[in-house]
Amino acid sequence: MPVFTKKNVIRYPFYSLYSIALILVGIVTYHNWIIGMIGFILLLACLFLYMRMERMLSDEFETYISMLSHRLKKVGEEALMEMPIGIMLFNDEYQIEWTNPFLASCLGEDTLVGRSLYDVAESIIPLIKQEVETEVVTLHDRKFKVVIKRDERLLYFFDITEQIEIEKLYEEERTSLGIIFLDNYDELTQGMDDQVKSNLNSQVTSMLNNWAQEYGIFIKRTSSEKFIAIMNEQILIHLERSKFSILDQVREETSKQNIPLTLSIGIGAGAADLPELGALAQSSLDLALGRGGDQVAIKQPNGKVKFFGGKTNPMEKRTRVRARVISHALKELITESGKVIIMGHKYPDMDAVGAAIGILKVAQVNQKDGFIVLDPDHIDTGVQRMLEEIKKKEGLWERFITPEEALNLVSDDTLLVVVDTHKPSLVIEERLLNRIENVVVIDHHRRGEDFIEDPLLVYMEPYASSTAELVTELLEYQPKRFKIDMLEATALLAGIIVDTKSFTLRTGSRTFDAASFLRSQGADTVLVQKFLKEDITQYVQRARFIEHAEIYTAGIAISRAEPNKMYDQVLIAQAADTLLSISGVVASFVISKRRDNLIGISARSLGDINVQVIMESLQGGGHLTNAATQLQDISLDEAEERLKQAIDEYLDGGKKS
Numbered sequence: 001m002p003v004f005t006k007k008n009v010i011r012y013p014f015y016s017l018y019s020i021a022l023i024l025v026g027i028v029t030y031h032n033w034i035i036g037m038i039g040f041i042l043l044l045a046c047l048f049l050y051m052r053m054e055r056m057l058s059d060e061f062e063t064y065i066s067m068l069s070h071r072l073k074k075v076g077e078e079a080l081m082e083m084p085i086g087i088m089l090f091n092d093e094y095q096i097e098w099t100n101p102f103l104a105s106c107l108g109e110d111t112l113v114g115r116s117l118y119d120v121a122e123s124i125i126p127l128i129k130q131e132v133e134t135e136v137v138t139l140h141d142r143k144f145k146v147v148i149k150r151d152e153r154l155l156y157f158f159d160i161t162e163q164i165e166i167e168k169l170y171e172e173e174r175t176s177l178g179i180i181f182l183d184n185y186d187e188l189t190q191g192m193d194d195q196v197k198s199n200l201n202s203q204v205t206s207m208l209n210n211w212a213q214e215y216g217i218f219i220k221r222t223s224s225e226k227f228i229a230i231m232n233e234q235i236l237i238h239l240e241r242s243k244f245s246i247l248d249q250v251r252e253e254t255s256k257q258n259i260p261l262t263l264s265i266g267i268g269a270g271a272a273d274l275p276e277l278g279a280l281a282q283s284s285l286d287l288a289l290g291r292g293g294d295q296v297a298i299k300q301p302n303g304k305v306k307f308f309g310g311k312t313n314p315m316e317k318r319t320r321v322r323a324r325v326i327s328h329a330l331k332e333l334i335t336e337s338g339k340v341i342i343m344g345h346k347y348p349d350m351d352a353v354g355a356a357i358g359i360l361k362v363a364q365v366n367q368k369d370g371f372i373v374l375d376p377d378h379i380d381t382g383v384q385r386m387l388e389e390i391k392k393k394e395g396l397w398e399r400f401i402t403p404e405e406a407l408n409l410v411s412d413d414t415l416l417v418v419v420d421t422h423k424p425s426l427v428i429e430e431r432l433l434n435r436i437e438n439v440v441v442i443d444h445h446r447r448g449e450d451f452i453e454d455p456l457l458v459y460m461e462p463y464a465s466s467t468a469e470l471v472t473e474l475l476e477y478q479p480k481r482f483k484i485d486m487l488e489a490t491a492l493l494a495g496i497i498v499d500t501k502s503f504t505l506r507t508g509s510r511t512f513d514a515a516s517f518l519r520s521q522g523a524d525t526v527l528v529q530k531f532l533k534e535d536i537t538q539y540v541q542r543a544r545f546i547e548h549a550e551i552y553t554a555g556i557a558i559s560r561a562e563p564n565k566m567y568d569q570v571l572i573a574q575a576a577d578t579l580l581s582i583s584g585v586v587a588s589f590v591i592s593k594r595r596d597n598l599i600g601i602s603a604r605s606l607g608d609i610n611v612q613v614i615m616e617s618l619q620g621g622g623h624l625t626n627a628a629t630q631l632q633d634i635s636l637d638e639a640e641e642r643l644k645q646a647i648d649e650y651l652d653g654g655k656k657s
Helices: 006-031 033-082 101-106 124-129 161-173 185-189 194-215 233-241 246-255 274-290 320-335 350-365 381-391 403-409 430-435 467-476 486-499 509-520 525-532 536-547 569-580 611-616 636-653
Strands: 085-090 096-099 134-139 142-149 154-159 175-182 218-223 226-232 263-268 295-299 305-309 339-343 369-373 414-419 438-443 457-460 550-553 556-560 587-594 599-605 626-631
Touching: 006 033, 085 101, 096 101, 101 154, 124 134, 124 142, 142 161, 161 233, 175 233, 175 274, 185 194, 194 218, 194 226, 194 233, 194 246, 226 233, 246 263, 263 274, 274 295, 274 305, 274 320, 320 350, 320 438, 320 457, 320 467, 339 350, 339 403, 350 369, 350 381, 350 414, 350 467, 350 486, 369 403, 381 486, 381 525, 403 430, 414 430, 438 467, 467 486, 467 509, 486 509, 486 525, 536 569, 550 636, 556 569, 556 636, 569 587, 569 599, 587 636, 599 611, 599 636, 611 626, 611 636
Parallel strands: 263 295, 339 369, 339 414, 414 438, 438 457, 556 587
Antiparallel strands: 085 096, 085 154, 134 142, 142 154, 175 226, 175 263, 218 226, 295 305, 550 556, 587 599, 599 626
């Protein structure tokens, strides 16, 4: 197939016409040789002129190609040597064979030829070995995007330092929005003298204004207990490095006047949209308040949250406002998640199961799938009776899953809600804590040293009667477009009744408010009594604990099971409750082997003795009047000796709160 160059475009039509003309001249010559000779001479003249013109065109074309090649070569040399792109050739031993001048100048060298990559850019060698195509590296304080051509042993260096600096400047200049809240302002100033209140306001405002001026923050008070702060992300970075020292400053300065005022700060960052920043800031504040206050929460659009502060124990207070704030924060976490998994403690009681059912309802109200983790082999008879009723309700029973099924459901956007415990060692399936990043803890026990790591939201109220009571209050502040089913309300009420011993212990006005709400939703008290019925075997076993009880000292009763007998934790707890009802007993402790081969100790008190402190010394915990622990690799005799030693230390050291 011919190549159609400029020369060929002219040549082929000419020779075709010339051949035809030559044939015609031949024919004419046959008839009239004179005219034929004239025609032949004209043809020769045309051929001569054509060949001359073709040579001229050929010379012109060759000159053009030569000039073009020269220009291309010159451009290639200039691109190779002068364009701001570094080029490097290296051998198999990572010795540099050649670089263009630009790369050498960037690295502050006259020449790099003959040197080793280990000396010049050691960080690139792992990238070559790992078969990375492109990577950003730092050389001599400059950022380079390195493109690696392994087959040619060739590296291209694109200087992106200015691009990185512009991106960094853009990120640093992005607006961040903060909401500063005086945690306990209303409680502290209630009934306070006007002058003292004015001095407190002036002091706090002055500290915040000085702090804002120091860091370049715009701050504006919007109410008696709230401020708005506007800053950029560079300022936010400086605040993070200082660990938000304003928290310590406000706490310490106000404590000198016996006014323990603390701050909570919610900050929204990383978003360009101002309404979104405001929503992030408010959500962060809700999280900070939900975790007890006296801390800072910083939330990004991707859902990641950073926390600072929280050095002091939160004030143990319960208000409707706090319940509403926690309920709103929980609602946001649920709506941002894909599904919700709820889990209580091992050998769950009615409080744990009832609270789990309540959280399941919260998830359903917010159009999210919820599942309750339950190990059917480790439940007591009371919970078993409750489950028999739940099995009759298909829509509810299908939401109960085993720990293995829960592990299979876990995804990146799963939310785990732990109820009625805050200790990782006591949850039904500890692997869920390791697999799920977003965790919420709702509990009514006093916080111990062992605590679930980095939960997003913590709602712990040690003076609440039960976790079911806390969850009932949270339900009241959820959207009102739902109705609690009779069985769901009954399960929550059963949790309250069990933990309060039928409203005789740890009850307050809020306990009866919660019970009243559940009753209005159809909770069946007769069904609760059916759950709480016990068989004669359990009654006799509990009576044996009472039979073996003895007063140790100062109205403290200790009962120990027989060495060859094993009981579940619920029966041990019931025995401790029964002991407490005996005249002259102010605290009771029951020790027994459990069915899981641990030694269980249940402790109860009328309030004069803090059994939680005693149990915490044995790696347990609970309430001032209700606590427990589990010991392993120890005999009953050793457990009793350690318990007596802990009691003696408590009595000798004074009654700690």
